[in-house]
Amino acid sequence: MKMVLFNLSPAQTAYDLTTKAGPDAIYANPFDKFLLSKRSICWALTKEGDKALEDALKCVELDHEWAEAHYREGVAWCTLQKFDKAVVAFRQGMELNPDNEELRNAFQRACQADLADAI
Numbered sequence: 196m197k198m199v200l201f202n203l204s205p206a207q208t209a210y211d212l213t214t215k216a217g218p219d220a221i222y223a224n225p226f227d228k229f230l231l232s233k234r235s236i237c238w239a240l241t242k243e244g245d246k247a248l249e250d251a252l253k254c255v256e257l258d259h260e261w262a263e264a265h266y267r268e269g270v271a272w273c274t275l276q277k278f279d280k281a282v283v284a285f286r287q288g289m290e291l292n293p294d295n296e297e298l299r300n301a302f303q304r305a306c307q308a309d310l311a312d313a314i
Contacts, residue, residue, distance in 0.1 A: 228257045228264065235267040244274035262292035269301055278309035 224230055231250045238247035248271035254264035265288030272281035285302035292298060 226257060228254045228261060231257070232263055232267050235271060239267075239270045239274045242274060244271055247271035247274055260291060262288040262295060262298060264288075265291065266295075266298055266301065269305060273301075273305060273308070276308075276312075278305050278312055281305040282309055 231254045235247045235250035235254065238244070238250060248268065251264065251267035251271045254261065255268055258264055265284050269281040269284035269288065272278070272284055282302065282305045285298055285305055288298045289295065289302055
């Protein structure tokens with residue numbers, strides 16, 4: 196028997212964050228790259244690629260030297276199935292933080308998806 200500690204799925208939790216506490220926090224701090232970054236990934240988890248991309252691009256605009264902002268942009272592009280653009284975003288993040296394994300893995304997956312998309 197599997198024990199369930201929480202009843203909410205990750206997508207439901209992300210939805211709650213984007214529709215309840217998230218808007219108030221971002222309204223109070225519209226230039227907080229950390230809040231925008233977290234909300235971007237929440238939008239991606241709920242398959243809201245356009246909204247994920249909007250927040251990710253704001254993160255990049257606020258701090259183009261922050262590798263995580265480029266990672267969030269890449270994830271948003273993947274959600275929209277624009278793998279060629281995801282490859283570019285992940286590459287920019289890797290240039291800023293070449294030791295980040297998560298960025299490298301995401302870059303490789305986006306390259307593979309872009310290649311499969313082209314075939």
